[in-house]
Amino acid sequence: MKTIALVTQKGGTGKSSLAVSLAVAAQEKGLRVYVIDLDPQGTAKNWFERREAETPQVATIDANQLQAALATLEKQGHDLVVLDTAGVNTPATVSAMQAADLCLIPARPSIADIEATRPTTASLTKLGKPFAFVLNQCPPGRSIRTSDAYRVLQLGGVVSTASLATRADHIDALALGQGVTERDPQGKAAREIRNLLQWVMNKMEGAADGHQKARVA
Template identity: 45%
Template sequence: MTEKPTDDRRIRVVAVAVQKGGTGKTSLAASLSVAAAEDGERVIAFDLDPQGSLAGWGALRRKDGVTVERIQAWEIGQMPEILEGCRENGTTLVVIDTAGTATGLAPALRTADLVVVPVRPSRLDLVAARPTLQTLVGLGMRSRLALVLNQCPPPPSPRTDAYAAQLRSLGVLAEPSIVHRVDHQDAVASGLGVTEYAPCGRAAEEIRALWGWLDAKMSRSGAEAS
């Protein structure tokens, strides 16, 4: 791993958010954090979810590369100051695992360069994600959201392909889709990212590719804004 140089640039923030349980939100946040660290980012992962699943994962970790910290509800309004402290300490990427409700989360969401919304490839899941999407659009973040089809059935899957085509046409699909594989659950249970747990597996390959997609999108957006 080659660390990316630290400079005076603003650190980047990826939030993983959806107002629905069972979508693999926390395992996605954990494995993306590790994949980014392996790509040279200096990563802090913040757990804003009262359930504390990401913090629990962090407590199990015995590897370096990702620092996990719990952010309490009363601290969310201080996110700009918290992020500035992270930047001063050399952090280049913050990954936020949000709560399952948007209440009070606006200050944290606004700090995100990209909000990843994991959904399973089903109509019910897309409908359930609607409140999250409406919140982001209401915050003026339409260009900063990306839906990830997560926990997909193994390919070939006409259902996954159909939903991917629909979301791609709307310009909101992050790729590739993430197939439901036991490596994800086993990795989280071991305090690892899936790229650490089974580095040569298909799950690891998909997560690395997804991180590459997110990294490239943030880089393009940053270049356009500068």
């Protein structure tokens, strides 16, 4: 079983949106997926309540239950657990970082988001956990803002080569309890999230980007 955590202290970067759409996309690939919502805001939990399908299941738990919950999910035969965390540093965020095989740090291509990744990467470095940045809410198409942000983020660690543009499918999917791959399976947002999932799975196998290992500081 693999565990990924969406972490960063900046609010609104897309942690919850990516968590639920990655979970749905992974399920569509045949994986048994579970989402744990560690954010008291409950964005993923609320998404699940709006959802018609019964999977991937979303549960809210206390930070101190996380290890036991992951052990149970592994015994039940789950392949992937996605941890959504709050946009502020909480004990639950630290637990999620510790439990994850890979921490994904979404950042919009803006200086404020990039600066805001620093306390998160400092914590992850201290914990010795692999992490990768993912650019989200980029201007659609080629953009200097996106390529500049990519280069700046690269100075601080691995950046996913799969970035995501600002697309209405993310907003609609969240509102409808869907993943973007369900909202419009042929859409650009769906293609981007599948690319991100593939990149993340490869990275966890240590095979993405020319067999470059996820950064373990």
